[in-house]
Amino acid sequence: MGRYELEYPRDAVNLIKRHGERGIYALEKIHSLVNTSQILHVSFNPPGSPFPVILPMIGQMGSFDRPSASLGDPLDLYLHGYVSARIFNASRAAAATGEGDGMPVCVAASHVDGLVLALSPFNHSYNYRSAVLFGHAVLVESEEEKLYAMELVTDSVVPGRWRNSRQPPTGAEMQSTSILRVKIASGSAKFREGGVSDDKHDLESEDALNSIWTGVVPIYSTMGAPIPGPYNRVELPQYAQFFDDFGNVNKENSIAAAQK
């Protein structure tokens, strides 16, 4: 309602330099991109290794203190560590050494929306949306906050699934599940939308124009028909409509991006 749109301040860490006109700093756009990514890539520096590490993880923006916060508000990122215990150990180590901020991480969310095929290979591109967040990760200790984050993350995979699966969690499940909370320091995003664009000298080449197909091929992620498991007894529930919606929305978005 006419409120200004919050942005992450531009600094040396998050500034988009190349194609700066494609740079996006609005919290709402960046957080939306993160929340619609089925997989996030999380990078950190494990103690004693020369290499940063990337782990694919599932995550979601949220606010435990203000669960009704909107996507354009300052939010934390909750990460669920299916993949490896290293990031949790490194986070614990960072906390133990008195680096009260937590472990520095970078989190990336990327969608490829189309192939952009131009006359010159150098004007080929993807339509894409990508975001990065920088922040400090700590382990969530409170049981209440862990439950909040688990529901948030589960429902990001299939909306409504948490309350439609076996509840409540057992003590063993709560103990064996780790959640990281990332306090965001900065972030930015970059979008590429639209059709092909070639240089003048190629657009004047009859030879090139008469032989090379140019345009955009939309790309999107979709879901196939659900395959019931060996002990399933029930019909597909109403919230399974999401499986169809997922592909349809992605398809529409990829075509809309091509036509911008």
Add this chain to the structure above:
Amino acid sequence: MGRYELEYPRDAVNLIKRHGERGIYALEKIHSLVNTSQILHVSFNPPGSPFPVILPMIGQMGSFDRPSASLGDPLDLYLHGYVSARIFNASRAAAATGEGDGMPVCVAASHVDGLVLALSPFNHSYNYRSAVLFGHAVLVESEEEKLYAMELVTDSVVPGRWRNSRQPPTGAEMQSTSILRVKIASGSAKFREGGVSDDKHDLESEDALNSIWTGVVPIYSTMGAPIPGPYNRVELPQYAQFFDDFGNVNKENSIAAAQK
């Protein structure tokens, strides 16, 4: 033909600890995963920043010295930097400070193949294939090797597209394009395939079995109908068959993974 399968040696950097039985070290499997990823996530530590950075990039495994090498051979990773100049500057800085190896990077390739929906939210999972490579990145200086890598990367996006687009590159195009070569130090991959699996106490719960849908929902990336650009004059070429094949192969793989 009966030759042993090369593996990356297991060490502290690449060892898969959690679900170690899912760990994969074979070069062929890891390189295939990288080469079928439309987007790679590349992490490095820019000088002076507390945070590692992740950039989405396009890349491909190859060998300039032995172009006929197979996917199971030791290969380099060639990265094309559409996204930002920071990684190239950091690589230059690493070279300048006498760190002859180049800039330490981690590169991740990830595919989500399905939602695994179990009785307990804690047994929910993705079917997925993910790989990481660790290595040292340097800028490619030789024009011949740059051309080799550009063709390799372009044809990874659409097979055959390089020779079917405007050739040869102009001097300006060669100058403005940077290619990184990553010498691989180590790598590993992790796959999750198959159906749902729940704990005994849930499988004995009539209440859970009678109310919760369980099974796998395949997920795959596909391409929509090509949208010709405003100056396109030609019919879809024969190699455009790839656009259909891409989605069909991904769909089959995601269903096969669910049924394993």
